[in-house]
Structure formats: structure tokens, C-alpha cells
Amino acid sequence: MLNAYTIEILQACGETIYMISLATLGAVLLGWPLGVIVYVHERLHSSPHIVSVLNFIINMTRSIPFIIFMVTLLPFTRWIIGTAIGIHAAIIPLTLGATPLFARLVIQAFEQIPSGVVEYGFSIGATPKQMIFYMLRQETRPLMVDAVTMTMITLVSYSALAGAIGGGGLGDLAIRYGYQRFDTFTMLVTTTILVVMVQAIQWLGNFIRQRIQH
Amino acid sequence: MISLRHIHKSFNQHLVLNNINLDIAEGEIFGIIGGSGAGKSTLLRCINLLERPDQGKVYINNQNLMNLSLKQLRVIRQDIGMIFQHYHLLSQQTVKENIAMPMKLQGHSSQEMDKRCDELLEIVGLSHKQDAYPEQLSGGQKQRVAIARALSTQPSILLCDEATAALDPANTQAILNLLVDIQKQYKMSLVMITHDMQVAKKICHRIALMEKGEIIETSAWPLVLKNKDSLIRHSLYGDLTAQLPEFILSQLSEQFNTHCILRLMFPGQGATVPFISEMCRSLQVDINILSAQIDHTHQHQCGVMIVSLGSVESHIERLLKHCETNHIIGEILGYVERIHH
Numbered sequence: 001m002l003n004a005y006t007i008e009i010l011q012a013c014g015e016t017i018y019m020i021s022l023a024t025l026g027a028v029l030l031g032w033p034l035g036v037i038v039y040v041h042e043r044l045h046s047s048p049h050i051v052s053v054l055n056f057i058i059n060m061t062r063s064i065p066f067i068i069f070m071v072t073l074l075p076f077t078r079w080i081i082g083t084a085i086g087i088h089a090a091i092i093p094l095t096l097g098a099t100p101l102f103a104r105l106v107i108q109a110f111e112q113i114p115s116g117v118v119e120y121g122f123s124i125g126a127t128p129k130q131m132i133f134y135m136l137r138q139e140t141r142p143l144m145v146d147a148v149t150m151t152m153i154t155l156v157s158y159s160a161l162a163g164a165i166g167g168g169g170l171g172d173l174a175i176r177y178g179y180q181r182f183d184t185f186t187m188l189v190t191t192t193i194l195v196v197m198v199q200a201i202q203w204l205g206n207f208i209r210q211r212i213q214h
Numbered sequence: 215m216i217s218l219r220h221i222h223k224s225f226n227q228h229l230v231l232n233n234i235n236l237d238i239a240e241g242e243i244f245g246i247i248g249g250s251g252a253g254k255s256t257l258l259r260c261i262n263l264l265e266r267p268d269q270g271k272v273y274i275n276n277q278n279l280m281n282l283s284l285k286q287l288r289v290i291r292q293d294i295g296m297i298f299q300h301y302h303l304l305s306q307q308t309v310k311e312n313i314a315m316p317m318k319l320q321g322h323s324s325q326e327m328d329k330r331c332d333e334l335l336e337i338v339g340l341s342h343k344q345d346a347y348p349e350q351l352s353g354g355q356k357q358r359v360a361i362a363r364a365l366s367t368q369p370s371i372l373l374c375d376e377a378t379a380a381l382d383p384a385n386t387q388a389i390l391n392l393l394v395d396i397q398k399q400y401k402m403s404l405v406m407i408t409h410d411m412q413v414a415k416k417i418c419h420r421i422a423l424m425e426k427g428e429i430i431e432t433s434a435w436p437l438v439l440k441n442k443d444s445l446i447r448h449s450l451y452g453d454l455t456a457q458l459p460e461f462i463l464s465q466l467s468e469q470f471n472t473h474c475i476l477r478l479m480f481p482g483q484g485a486t487v488p489f490i491s492e493m494c495r496s497l498q499v500d501i502n503i504l505s506a507q508i509d510h511t512h513q514h515q516c517g518v519m520i521v522s523l524g525s526v527e528s529h530i531e532r533l534l535k536h537c538e539t540n541h542i543i544g545e546i547l548g549y550v551e552r553i554h555h
Contacts, residue, residue, distance in 0.1 A: 114302065116298055116300055116302040117304065119298075119302070120296070120302040122264055122291070123262060123264060123291060123294070123296040123373075124291065124296075124316045124319060124367075125288035125291035125292045126288075126319050127288065134315065135304055135315065138304065138306045138307055139304060139306050141306055142306070213306075214305060214306055214347035214348075214349055214350075
């Protein structure tokens with residue numbers, strides 16, 4: 001039968017999955033347009049100023065250690081959600097932390113499209129918008145699946161860090177029991193679950209990519 | 215139809231196109247030949263301004279594209295199809311979706327696109343592959359898709375960038391035939407660049423030869439044969455001379471010697487063998503055929519033969535004179551001492 005301990009572990013799993021899912025969704029919704037804007041201004045109509053400003057923002061955010069980034073965002077999180085602790089509040093820093101990563105992966109994916117395909121687009125008189133939405137978006141689809149996979153996996157470890165400032169989930173459990181109470185068993189269990197989670201995400205990502213790639 | 219005037223283009227201070235002037239008529243197949251780095255590719259891209267010349271004017275139907283806004287230019291580009299050496303198909307879309315893409319951009323209805331796609335698939339012979347993805351196709355099939363895609367908006371100009379360079383000889387021939395067929399059917403102007411002289415010879419009405427960013431000669435195809443100094447002719451038939459046996463090639467010199475090596479060109483339907491046998495009889499000499507080739511192009515036939523005969527000046531003179539009266543182009547390549555080991 002399920003004892004209180006098992007329930008607590010399962011609940012923590014659920015919280016982690018909840019945070020990762022919403023944060024991934026947020027990162028995709030914010031990161032895709034951000035990446036595309038950089039790509040369009042870099043390759044399709046060169047506007048170097050916009051590109052360098054956005055690149056600076058993306059690189060800067062990525063260079064701050066996530067735990068520091070999270071602490072820095074505390075007032076902002078409190079302003080949006082009303083509190084800075086708990087799993088709902090953790091979604092804000094998780095999303096904003098993963099967005100630049102996802103944006104960078106989007107830029108890389110678009111840059112991998114052979115230049116001839118882009119040239120073909122120009123040759124048939126496509127506008128940059130048509131080029132992105134009718135042609136390049138489809139071309140980058142397999143790489144986007146990889147990007148989502150990678151972002152999710154990064155978010156698994158970010159969410160564990162979020163536990164350190166009361167974010168909830170498996171990381172929170174590992175820190176409270178494993179670290180603060182020297183409970184090696186809980187530490188092992190949570191770590192194992194995280195490893196399995198990462199493997200599962202990678203496997204699922206590979207599976208989907210293979211299904212949609214031509 | 216297409217007129218280029220004083221086109222200059224350089225990349226990093228390196229002059230790639232130097233004062234190019236070119237006129238291409240409606241319904242013409244125009245070939246631009248030359249080695250790699252001659253500037254062919256850049257020149258082709260100047261026609262639809264994928265490369266913008268530093269100086270000069272690009273007229274299409276008397277409209278100077280250099281003066282147009284990007285928006286107006288996009289409309290013009292829809293009337294100029296383009297195919298590439300490496301096809302550049304959209305890898306994640308089916309054959310049919312690839313073909314429909316230019317129409318989709320122009321906002322055609324889906325019934326219209328379906329109808330046109332079916333027609334085009336029929337023309338290029340790929341109806342059974344409409345739902346395949348480019349990865350599942352051979353090189354020749356990919357180029358057919360690219361051609362169908364370029365035709366979908368019924369352009370009046372088709373630019374071909376080394377369209378057969380990545381294909382094997384059988385597919386090259388098939389693609390060239392297809393291009394000639396559709397060019398006739400749609401009455402469009404076709405501009406092709408190629409480094410392959412055989413390709414240019416097969417389908418072009420006129421040929422321009424480029425070297426180091428300049429057009430050094432432009433000539434209509436059959437006339438090219440008549441001009442002894444033509445560099446185009448030299449590029450087109452140069453390889454035939456190279457096919458001569460090594461020991462003859464190595465001896466070949468302009469100095470008078472026992473055997474004279476001649477090149478005879480029979481443009482049009484000129485019967486080659488009767489001419490040789492007749493010459494043998496009337497001159498009472500042996501004419502040795504060292505190498506022979508007959509080119510069948512879509513519009514002309516041309517036989518090229520390299521022969522040797524004993525160096526008797528009167529014989530050579532008579533042979534050349536006889537050639538002239540029969541509209542055969544004869545020229546002395548040189549003399550050798552022996553034609554057998």
C-alpha cells in the first residue's frame with residue numbers, strides 16, 4: 001500500500017513534471033520568436049544593430065548561473081505571481097532561464113538550413129515572413145524537436161535547483177531530506193527518478209524526431 | 215527580353231564581373247560557358263538580382279530592375295524560374311508541396327494548385343511520386359521536381375545554374391531533353407550556365423564564353439563552327455584533339471613534315487564518308503581517319519573528323535579547296551613525321 005513516504009515522492013514527481021512542462025511551454029513560446037527575430041535580421045534582411053542587441057541579451061542571460069539568476073528574479077516573480085516560493089512561482093525563473101537557451105537552439109537550427117534553400121526562397125520572391133512560415137519552419141521541425149528535448153532536460157536540473165529556494169518538486173525533496181537530514185535513501189531515490197526522467201525525455205525526443213523527419 | 219548593360223560586380227575588391235553586356239531574346243536558349251571562377255554563377259544571379267551588381271543596368275522587358283523597390287522586385291522574380299545544381303528542394307515537404315510552393319506564395323487557391331501540380335507532375339513524369347519526400351528520390355528525379363516547381367507559376371524566363379552538373383550522363387540527357395521540350399511548349403527564354411561544353415552544345419541556340427569575369431565571345435551555335443578563330447569552337451571541340459593518340463599529339467608541330475594532320479568539320483547533314491572516299495579517289499592518296507565524332511544536337515548535326523594524309527602541298531591545297539566548295543570546314547592542325555609506331 002501507499003505509505004506517506006511514497007505519496008510524498010510521487011507528489012514531488014508530479015510537481016517536477018508540472019514545472020518542467022509549463023516552463024518548457026513558456027520557453028518555446030518566448031524563445032522561438034526571439035530566435036526567429038535574430039535569424040531574420042541576421043540573414044534575411046541584415047540589421048546588425050537589432051541582432052547584436054538581442055544576441056547580447058541572450059548571451060548575458062545564459063552566462064549567469066541559474067541559481068543567481070533565480071534569486072535576482074525574486075522581486076519580479078513576487079510581482080507577477082504574488083509569492084516567490086512554491087512550484088507556481090518557480091515557473092517564472094525556469095521559463096526565463098530556459099528561453100535564451102531555446103532561442104539559441106532555434107537560431108542554430110535555422111542557420112543549418114542550406115544557404116541554397118534560402119536563396120531559392122528569394123528567387124521565387126518570398127518575403128522574409130513567407131520564407132519563415134511557409135518554408136524554413138517546416139525545414140527546421142526535426143531540429144526543433146531536438147531543441148525541445150534539450151531544453152526539457154536542462155529544465156530538469158534547473159527545477160532541482162529551484163528546490164533550493166523552496167521551489168518544490170524532487171529537488172526540494174532531495175535538499176530537505178537528503179541534504180539537510182542526511183537521508184541517503186531519499187537522496188538515492190530522487191536522484192534515480194531524475195536520471196530516469198532525463199532518459200525518458202531523451203528517448204521520447206529521439207522517437208518523435210525520427211517519426212517526423214524525412 | 216533580357217538585356218544586361220555594363221554590369222560590374224566585385225567581392226572584397228576582387229572584380230568578378232567586368233563590364234558585361236548581354237542581350238537574350240525571347241524564346242532563346244542561351245548558354246554561358248566557362249571554367250569555374252569565371253563569374254558565370256554571379257552573372258546568372260544578376261539577372262534576377264539575387265546578386266546586385268555594383269554598377270550597370272539589368273533590363274527585363276525594358277524595365278530596369280536596378281530601379282525597383284524590393285517589393286516590385288519580388289513580383290518580377292515570380293516571373294523568373296530558377297533551378298540549381300543541388301536542387302535545393304524543401305526536404306521536409308513532399309514533392310507535391312514543393313511544386314506548389316511558388317503558387318502558395320502567390321495565394322493561388324488549393325484547387326488551382328492541385329490541378330497545376332498534377333499537370334506538371336505529368337510533364338516531368340513523376341505523377342507516381344507526388345507524396346514522396348525529396349530524400350526518397352534520385353538526383354534526376356529531384357531535378358525534375360525542381361523543374362516542375364520552377365514552371366508552376368509559368369515564368370517567361372528560366373535560369374539554370376549548372377542544372378545537370380550533379381547528374382550522370384543518362385540523366386543529364388533526359389533533363390536536357392525535358393528542358394528543350396518545355397522551352398518549346400512554354401516559349402520561354404532559358405539561360406543556362408554550365409562548365410560542360412557537351413551540355414551547351416546540345417541545346418543552346420547561342421553561347422557566350424566567359425573568362426575572368428568577362429564575356430570574351432558570343433556566338434550563335436551553327437555559326438560558331440564556321441569561325442576558325444572562335445574560342446567557343448575551340449572549347450567545344452578542343453577535347454576531340456586531345457583524344458588523338460599520344461604519340462601523334464607529342465609529335466604535332468607546325469613545321470612541315472611527312473604527314474599532315476587536318477581537322478574537318480561537317481556542319482549540318484554533310485555526308486562524311488562519301489566525301490572522304492571521293493577525295494581518296496580523286497587525289498589518289500590515302501586519307502587516314504584518326505578520330506571522328508558526330509554530335510547530334512536538338513537542331514543540328516555536326517561531324518568532326520581528324521584525318522592525316524601525306525604532305526604533298528598540292529594535295530593539301532586541293533583538299534582544303536574541295537572542303538570550301540562543299541561547305542566543310544577544313545583546317546591544318548600541324549604536321550607529324552610518323553602516324554604509326
